[in-house]
Amino acid sequence: MLSISQAAKVTGLSVKSIRHYEQIGLISAPPRSSNEYRYYPESLIKQLHFIKSTKDAGFNLKESKALLNLSEDNERSSADVKEIALQKIEELEARIKQQQTLLASLKKITKQCHGDKTASCPIIDAFVR
Amino acid sequence: MLSISQAAKVTGLSVKSIRHYEQIGLISAPPRSSNEYRYYPESLIKQLHFIKSTKDAGFNLKESKALLNLSEDNERSSADVKEIALQKIEELEARIKQQQTLLASLKKITKQCHGDKTASCPIIDAFVR
DNA sequence: GATTGACCTTACCCCAAGGGTAAAGGTTAT
DNA sequence: ATAACCTTTACCCTTGGGGTAAGGTCAATC
Numbered sequence: 458m459l460s461i462s463q464a465a466k467v468t469g470l471s472v473k474s475i476r477h478y479e480q481i482g483l484i485s486a487p488p489r490s491s492n493e494y495r496y497y498p499e500s501l502i503k504q505l506h507f508i509k510s511t512k513d514a515g516f517n518l519k520e521s522k523a524l525l526n527l528s529e530d531n532e533r534s535s536a537d538v539k540e541i542a543l544q545k546i547e548e549l550e551a552r553i554k555q556q557q558t559l560l561a562s563l564k565k566i567t568k569q570c571h572g573d574k575t576a577s578c579p580i581i582d583a584f585v586r
Numbered sequence: 587m588l589s590i591s592q593a594a595k596v597t598g599l600s601v602k603s604i605r606h607y608e609q610i611g612l613i614s615a616p617p618r619s620s621n622e623y624r625y626y627p628e629s630l631i632k633q634l635h636f637i638k639s640t641k642d643a644g645f646n647l648k649e650s651k652a653l654l655n656l657s658e659d660n661e662r663s664s665a666d667v668k669e670i671a672l673q674k675i676e677e678l679e680a681r682i683k684q685q686q687t688l689l690a691s692l693k694k695i696t697k698q699c700h701g702d703k704t705a706s707c708p709i710i711d712a713f714v715r
Numbered sequence: 716g717a718t719t720g721a722c723c724t725t726a727c728c729c730c731a732a733g734g735g736t737a738a739a740g741g742t743t744a745t
Numbered sequence: 746a747t748a749a750c751c752t753t754t755a756c757c758c759t760t761g762g763g764g765t766a767a768g769g770t771c772a773a774t775c
Contacts (some may be wrong), residue, residue: 465682477762484698492770495721515688538709539701542692548688549689553682559644560678572668578669581657584639591751606733621741623752
């Protein structure tokens with residue numbers, strides 16, 4: 458049974474995050490020792506590992522929760538999992554595309570700026586219209 | 587002199603945003619009529635337009651503030667403006683790159699999932715480790 | 716036995732950039 | 746006068762925690 462700081466260390470999460478996940482019901486409350494300290498059995502450590510992985514993969518906590526539920530559901534169909542993943546892929550693609558558009562236009566106007574001591578500035582001009 | 591909803595309409599901002607910008611000191615407080623309604627002179631409308639443009643270009647409010655200050659500073663050097671823009675470009679490039687990495691690995695593991703009625707799922711497996 | 720440092724607890728405020736809603740009051744047109 | 750719409754302040758909500766305070770606990774050293 459690991460203490461919360463040990464759980465944080467092995468999972469790569471912060472102590473604060475772990476408490477937070479408990480508070481929002483992402484993981485269930487761990488058992489407490491007589492001094493009210495939280496202690497994490499293997500099953501919870503595994504869940505925390507799982508959440509860390511999904512977070513690293515770009516999912517938010519709500520999605521992590523859904524994935525965690527599916528991971529523990531023996532009756533699941535992989536189609537349900539794949540749907541969540543495909544949705545995230547679409548979302549990522551859209552976000553990337555939008556940022557690429559922003560980047561391109563910002564680069565374009567920035568290139569035209571001399572970047573010297575004079576006040577004349579095409580970047581500012583682009584925003585003034 | 588435009589009312590706040592008229593100001594919102596012409597700038598493309600929301601009423602809520604305009605009040606928010608005032609509250610955080612991004613724009614100065616507009617004059618009020620005897621009934622305490624805010625009224626926006628041309629100068630403020632121009633500032634709001636400017637902020638909308640910078641926001642659309644991907645800058646956050648703090649950066650918008652800095653750019654707005656520079657836009658009104660006759661003593662500015664375009665180098666200062668360009669520095670902010672270049673910084674944002676770097677930031678965008680880094681974010682895009684990171685998301686592309688995420689996207690690539692997510693696509694890779696997702697492709698391996700059959701997405702059928704069986705429980706077997708390489709996506710879940712990737713998160714369990 | 717006492718102290719020290721590291722750990723734990725709850726509870727509160729904070730970030731960005733507003734959205735939503737309520738309660739109250741003002742304006743405009745019919 | 747009444748409806749429809751506008752404005753005001755004020756408060757709570759969002760995401761994913763970070764920071765900090767005040768207090769309790771534990772293990773080790775003196």
